[in-house]
Amino acid sequence: MVDITHKQNTLRTAVAQAIVEVSSPDTIMAILEKKVPKGDVYEMSRAAGLLGVKKTADLLPDCHPLPIEYTDIQYEINGLQIRILITVKTNYKTGVEVEAMHGASIVALNMYDMLKPIDKGVEIRNIKLLKKTGGKSDIDHSQTG
Amino acid sequence: MVDITHKQNTLRTAVAQAIVEVSSPDTIMAILEKKVPKGDVYEMSRAAGLLGVKKTADLLPDCHPLPIEYTDIQYEINGLQIRILITVKTNYKTGVEVEAMHGASIVALNMYDMLKPIDKGVEIRNIKLLKKTGGKSDIDHSQTG
C-alpha cells in the first residue's frame, strides 16, 4: 500500500462510467415503466452503487479507506445501451477514481442481476474513468468516452 | 428476492470474463516480470477475486447467499488485452452467474488499481457471462466471446 502519511488533504473528484447493453428495446421499456419483476431497476441499483462505493477498500487490498463525502449516480439511455455515470468526491490525501469505477461496476452488475430473468443477452461494456480533478494531475477523457 | 424455497439443489457452474485493456506493451511486461511497484498483479488480483465472489450477495440486494464450492481464476494475454476467465461452481437452488461476473469485475478493478501508477490509460471492457450449466437452461456464449 502506497505511503500517504506525508500528503495533504485536497478536494478530489472522479467521474466514471459503465455501459450496460441489453438485447431488446422491450428491456429498456420494462426498466422505464418499472415493470421488471424484481423491482425498480434504477433505484435498487442506485442503492447498491451508493453502498458499493463505500465498500471499495474492503474489496481491493491496496485501496486506502477514505471518507466518501459525495456520490451521485445518473443514467442515460442510448438505443440499447444504458450509460451509468457516477461522481464521487472526497477531501483526502488520495483520489477516488477506483471508488467511482467500483461503484459503476456494482450498479451495472445489479442491473444485470435484475434483468437476467427477462433478458438473457445483457452485457457490461466499458467501465472507465471519464474525469478526475485534484491530486498531481487532472484527467479528462469525457470528450472521448 | 425470488422465492427459491421449493427448488432442488443441482450442480451449477458459470464461466465469466472481463477484459482489461492497457495502453502500452510495457505494462504487460511489468505484470509478467512482476515489476509493478504495488506488487504481483496476478496473485493479488486473484486473492481479491476469490474474496469478491464470496461477497456478491453482500453487495447486490436480490442475490441469494449461497455456498461457493469452487472458484478458479485464469489470465490470458492477447496484445494489449488481458482476459480474465473465472469459473464458479455450487450445488444449490440457484445459479452462480452473477457471482462469476462480480468476481471478474473485482479482478479487473484490482488490476486497474495496481496498474494506475504506471499506466493512465487502463480500461475495463466487456464483462460477460460465457457459459453456464445447471438450472432450467444452459447457456454457451464461449464461441462468440
Added chain:
Amino acid sequence: MVDITHKQNTLRTAVAQAIVEVSSPDTIMAILEKKVPKGDVYEMSRAAGLLGVKKTADLLPDCHPLPIEYTDIQYEINGLQIRILITVKTNYKTGVEVEAMHGASIVALNMYDMLKPIDKGVEIRNIKLLKKTGGKSDIDHSQTG
C-alpha cells in the same frame, strides 16, 4: 451459540413489522410522490432491507448464518404511520425471526435517514414478530399487532 448440528432442515417462515411514525401528512405525500430530496424512499429502503436481512448473522453474535431463500418487503400507510411488513423464508435447522426483525429495523432506519432532512419528528415504533411457521411451535401475533 446453540448447537444445531443434530437438527433437520424444515421450511421456516417469519413475518415481522416495524412502524415508522412521521410528524406531518406532508412527509407521507413526499414519499408517495417521490419528492424526498434523497431519492425514492420506498425503493432505497427496500434495497437496504434486502441486504440487511442477509447481514443479520454478521451483526448478532449468537445468530447462525443461514441461506435466505426469500425476502419480501411491503409498506402500508395508516395516517402518520408507515407499517413495514417483511417476510423471510428458508429451509434450515433454525428459524428466521431475528432476520425478519433485523430487516424491518434496517428498512425503518433507512426511512428515518432519508426523511431526516424534511421531518425532524420521525420515530420508529414497535418492531415485532407477527408470525412464524416451522420449528417446534408456530406463533401468530398478526391479529393482535
Added chain:
Amino acid sequence: MVDITHKQNTLRTAVAQAIVEVSSPDTIMAILEKKVPKGDVYEMSRAAGLLGVKKTADLLPDCHPLPIEYTDIQYEINGLQIRILITVKTNYKTGVEVEAMHGASIVALNMYDMLKPIDKGVEIRNIKLLKKTGGKSDIDHSQTG
C-alpha cells in the same frame, strides 16, 4: 448522498434510545443474575452495539462513512422495560444521529435474540433520537421521551 465536501468538522454528539419490553419479571431477573442460557445479555449486546454503530454506513446507502470517536451504551430497567441509552460522538462534517439509532436497534435486536429461548413475548418499542448537539441546530427530546 448529500454533498458535504464544503463543510467543516465540528464536534457532534447524539443520544438515542431503544426500549425492549419483556413479558415477565422472570426475564428481567434472568438478565440481572446472568442466568440466560445464551450468556451475559448486557455485555454481549453492548459488544454487538459497539460494532453496529461502526457498520451504519455499510447498511444505509445515503449515510456518510465517518470516524466514530466515542460510543457508550447504558441500560435502565423500568418494570418490564429495559431502556437502552446510547451516546455517539465524532468530530466530522455530519452528525451521528443515525449511527446512534442504528446502534440502539442492534443492542435491542441482540437482546431479543438472546431472550427468545426463555421469553416468547419480547418486543422492541420506540427507537428514537433523544438529543443531538453540533450541526445547524441542536435537538433535545430527552424530557419528553
Added chain:
Amino acid sequence: MVDITHKQNTLRTAVAQAIVEVSSPDTIMAILEKKVPKGDVYEMSRAAGLLGVKKTADLLPDCHPLPIEYTDIQYEINGLQIRILITVKTNYKTGVEVEAMHGASIVALNMYDMLKPIDKGVEIRNIKLLKKTGGKSDIDHSQTG
C-alpha cells in the same frame, strides 16, 4: 479454491486454542473481578470471537463459506496465561479448523485490545489446532498442547 462440489456433508468439529500471556497477576485479577476499564473482557471477547468465526471466509481468500452450526468459547487461567479454547461444528463438505483458529485469534486480539491500557506487556502465544473430527482423517494434538 479447492473444488468440493463432489463431496458429501459430514459432521465436522474442530477445537483450537490461543494463549494470551499477561505481564502481571494484577491483570488477571482485573479480568476476573471485571474491573478492566474497557468492560468485561471475557464476555466482550466471546462476542467478538463468535462473530469472528462467522467471518473467516470473508478474510481468507481460499476458505469456503460454510454454515457454522455451533461455536463455544471457554477460558482457562494458568499463572499469567489465559488459554482460550474454542470449539466449532458444522455439517458440511469441508472442515472448520481454520474457522476455529480464526475465532481463537480474534478472542485473543480483543483481550489484547481491552488490556492494553492496563498492561503494556501482553502477547499472544501459540494459536494451534488441538483436535478435529470428520473428514478424511482425525487429528488429536490435545494431549501435547
Added chain:
Amino acid sequence: MVDITHKQNTLRTAVAQAIVEVSSPDTIMAILEKKVPKGDVYEMSRAAGLLGVKKTADLLPDCHPLPIEYTDIQYEINGLQIRILITVKTNYKTGVEVEAMHGASIVALNMYDMLKPIDKGVEIRNIKLLKKTGGKSDIDHSQTG
C-alpha cells in the same frame, strides 16, 4: 469505547510480528518455489493481510475506525519459522498497534490455510507488538523479539 474527541492527530506507526512454524523444510521450499497447490502463499497472504488491517474495527468492538495510510508486509525465514513483519501507519488520534497485530494474525492464518493440505503440523506462534511511535509513549520490543 475510549473517548478520543479531544485528542489531536499525530503520526502513529506500529510494527508487529507473527511467527508461522512449519514441520518440514519441504514446506519452506514449496512456498519459496511457488509450488503450493493453493497458490502463491506469500502474495495471497499479503493480500489477505492488507485487507485484514483495514477490517480491524469491524471485528473488535472497542477499536476506533481509522484511516490506514500505509501497510507493509515482509517475510523472513529462520529454519522452520517464517516471521511475518507488518508495519502500519496513520495520522490519527489513536494508535495502530491492534491493526498491525490483527494484520499479522490474518497473514499467519492464511498461510496456515494454504499450507494445511501439505503440512499437518503448522502452528502460529508469538503474535506481538515490536514497536510503536506516536502517542503518549513509544515502545520498542524489537531487540527482544
